[in-house]
Structure formats: structure tokens, C-alpha cells
Amino acid sequence: MSSSAPALKLLDLIQSHRVTAVIYVAARLGIADLLSDKPKSLDELAKETGADRAALARLLAALVTTGICTRAEGERYALGETGTALIGDAHPSFKAWAILEGELLSKTWSGMLETIMTGKTAAQLQGFDNSFDLMARAPETVRVFNAAMAELTAFVTADVLAAYDFSRISHLLDVGGGSGELIGAVIKRYGHIRGTVFDLPRCEEAATAHLAKLGVSDRAGFIAGDFFRSVPASIDSIILKSIIHDWNDELSCTILQNCRRAMPEAGTLLLVERLMPAMPGPDNEHKSHALSDLNMLRGPGGMERTEAQYRDLLGSAGFRMSSIAPAGRFNVIEARPV
Numbered sequence: 001m002s003s004s005a006p007a008l009k010l011l012d013l014i015q016s017h018r019v020t021a022v023i024y025v026a027a028r029l030g031i032a033d034l035l036s037d038k039p040k041s042l043d044e045l046a047k048e049t050g051a052d053r054a055a056l057a058r059l060l061a062a063l064v065t066t067g068i069c070t071r072a073e074g075e076r077y078a079l080g081e082t083g084t085a086l087i088g089d090a091h092p093s094f095k096a097w098a099i100l101e102g103e104l105l106s107k108t109w110s111g112m113l114e115t116i117m118t119g120k121t122a123a124q125l126q127g128f129d130n131s132f133d134l135m136a137r138a139p140e141t142v143r144v145f146n147a148a149m150a151e152l153t154a155f156v157t158a159d160v161l162a163a164y165d166f167s168r169i170s171h172l173l174d175v176g177g178g179s180g181e182l183i184g185a186v187i188k189r190y191g192h193i194r195g196t197v198f199d200l201p202r203c204e205e206a207a208t209a210h211l212a213k214l215g216v217s218d219r220a221g222f223i224a225g226d227f228f229r230s231v232p233a234s235i236d237s238i239i240l241k242s243i244i245h246d247w248n249d250e251l252s253c254t255i256l257q258n259c260r261r262a263m264p265e266a267g268t269l270l271l272v273e274r275l276m277p278a279m280p281g282p283d284n285e286h287k288s289h290a291l292s293d294l295n296m297l298r299g300p301g302g303m304e305r306t307e308a309q310y311r312d313l314l315g316s317a318g319f320r321m322s323s324i325a326p327a328g329r330f331n332v333i334e335a336r337p338v
């Protein structure tokens with residue numbers, strides 16, 4: 001190996017935000033959607049996107065280097081294997097996530113130095129306690145965030161359904177359930193389960209529409225509220241996906257205690273979360289968890305936790321961890337009231 005290889009590896013890492021920007025522009029222009037049926041020429045793509053022809057050719061060259069596009073016969077561009085997940089209505093799709101990352105997270109992350117120096121979130125540095133309150137000031141930001149979350153959850157759902165047997169559950173309350181992506185998938189798979197999404201009022205419209213689209217509105221509904229104040233009474237089980245990682249230990253404990261108060265002694269609590277490795281190493285999955293941890297530090301002020309940290313946190317809120325089932329890069333952590 002050349003002695004300059006480690007330095008080149010570093011340079012590629014340093015410049016990796018450029019790839020995010022290229023994918024973001026492709027997502028915004030809908031390049032993958034335009035190529036979903038058939039390969040197209042540069043002229044066709046320039047006309048359909050309204051982009052500058054010469055500049056678009058250069059973007060497409062970068063997309064070819066990432067595998068998102070390929071060159072097809074007759075000077076046309078086709079969708080590469082990686083690019084299929086950039087089609088908006090594909091399953092899985094990360095188009096909304098590309099927009100969240102390129103439009104919002106990249107800007108938030110540019111201030112990471114301030115967060116590392118102060119331990120404060122981007123919102124706190126702007127005088128807000130809660131990043132979700134700050135987000136609410138821009139409805140388009142809420143829409144972009146919720147769409148990206150729904151996409152990521154849709155991606156994870158198959159793994160969650162394969163990892164955990166929900167058959168003993170009769171009613172599932174999804175605390176912080178957003179647009180109803182997870183609850184919709186669970187009750188669609190299990191015909192006897194009734195479901196409720198509990199979230200801030202601003203999620204009601206998207207969740208209600210999603211449940212109606214799945215044809216499960218007769219078994220699932222939405223309740224608006226604030227999980228720091230209380231959680232609606234659950235007759236059975238509560239699930240929280242990507243909620244506890246948003247908050248520090250004190251606020252997480254408040255949410256979990258509210259869940260504990262809302263559920264029966266024989267109830268089940270399920271957390272769907274990443275597990276931070278106790279000793280992170282140079283591994284792609286570890287990197288994804290560590291970067292998500294920093295995203296929580298800079299964003300809402302939470303953290304990715306290790307198994308031991310989840311066990312302690314659950315214990316401090318009146319639960320005992322009973323099992324962990326890996327579900328892709330996530331895990332279904334089951335806990336019971338003590």
C-alpha cells in the first residue's frame with residue numbers, strides 16, 4: 001500500500017459532505033424518479049428538471065461515480081442499483097432522508113464545534129430548550145423531518161416485525177409515533193391488534209391519512225398530547241421508536257415514568273433503538289451509531305445508549321429489561337414493570 005493511502009482515505013472522508021450535497025440535489029430534482037421507467041438523455045433530463053444543461057451533466061458525472069446513475073447506450077443515463085432507493089415512492093426509499101440531510105442536518109452539523117465545546121444543542125445555543133419547539137416555528141421543516149422519519153421507520157419495520165412476536169399484544173400505544181408508520185405496519189400484520197399513535201397535534205393529519213391509506217382506521221387512531229406531561233392509559237403495551245435516544249437521562253426517565261403510570265402491571269414496554277457499542281471501533285455499523293449519537297447531541301440533546309445504559313435507565317423508571325432482539329441496525333428492547 002502506498003504511504004499516501006491513509007492520507008487519501010482521510011481526504012475522502014473530509015470531502016464526504018460533497019457526496020451528501022450531490023445526492024441532495026439529485027433528490028430535489030427528482031433524478032431517480034425521472035429515470036425510474038427508462039434511461040434518458042441529458043437533453044431530456046435538463047428539460048424535465050429545468051436545470052442548466054452543462055451543470056447537470058457534471059452532476060450526473062458525480063452521480064455515476066457514486067453508483068446512483070449509470071451510463072446507458074446512446075449517451076443516456078440510467079438508474080444504478082443504489083439509485084433505486086432515491087425514487088420517492090420506492091420501498092425502501094431514502095429520498096426524504098436525502099432532503100432532510102442535505103437541507104437541514106448538514107446546516108445543523110456545521111456548528112458541531114460549538115456543541116462539542118459547550119455540550120449544548122443547536123437549539124439551546126439559539127435560546128430554545130427544546131429542538132422540537134424550535135422546529136415547530138417552520139412548518140416546512142416539520143414536514144421534511146416527519147417525512148424522513150417515516151421513511152427510515154418504513155425501512156426498519158420489516159426487521160422489527162421479523163425480530164419480535166407481537167401476537168400476545170391486544171392493544172399497542174405508539175408513544176411519539178409520528179406519522180403512524182410503525183403502528184400501521186404492526187396492525188396490518190396482526191389482524192387482532194388495535195393501535196393508537198400518541199404524538200404532538202402537528203402529527204395528527206399525516207398519521208390519520210396514513211392509517212386510512214393502509215385501510216386500518218377502524219383499528220387505529222391518533223391521540224394528541226405531550227409525553228412529558230402524561231401518556232394516555234394503555235390497556236396493554238407501549239412502544240417507543242427513536243424517542244428515548246432523543247432525550248437526556250432525566251427527560252427520558254420522565255417519559256418512561258409516564259409510560260409506567262399509563263400501563264397495567266402485566267403490560268409490556270418496547271423500545272426500538274440503536275445500541276451504542278461499549279467499545280466503538282472502525283466498523284460501518286459502529287460509525288453509524290456514533291454519528292447518530294452526535295446527531296442527538298447537536299439536535300434534540302439525547303444520546304445513543306449502550307445496553308447497560310438502557311438497563312439502568314429502564315430500572316430508574318420502574319422497569320426491568322427482559323429481552324433484546326436485534327432488528328437490522330436497531331433493536332427491540334422489551335421491558336416489564338417491576
Ligand SMILES: C[S@@+](CC[C@H](N)C(=O)[O-])C[C@H]1O[C@@H](n2cnc3c(N)ncnc32)[C@H](O)[C@@H]1O
Pocket residue numbers: 132149150153175176177178179181198199200203225226227228240241242243246
Ligand atoms: C425521532 S421522531 C420518531 C417518530 C417515530 N417514533 C418514528 O420512529 O418514526 C420523534 C417523535 O417525537 C415526537 N415528540 C417530540 N416531542 C414530543 C412530546 N413532547 N410529546 C409527544 N411527542 C413528541 C415528535 O413529534 C416525533 O414524531
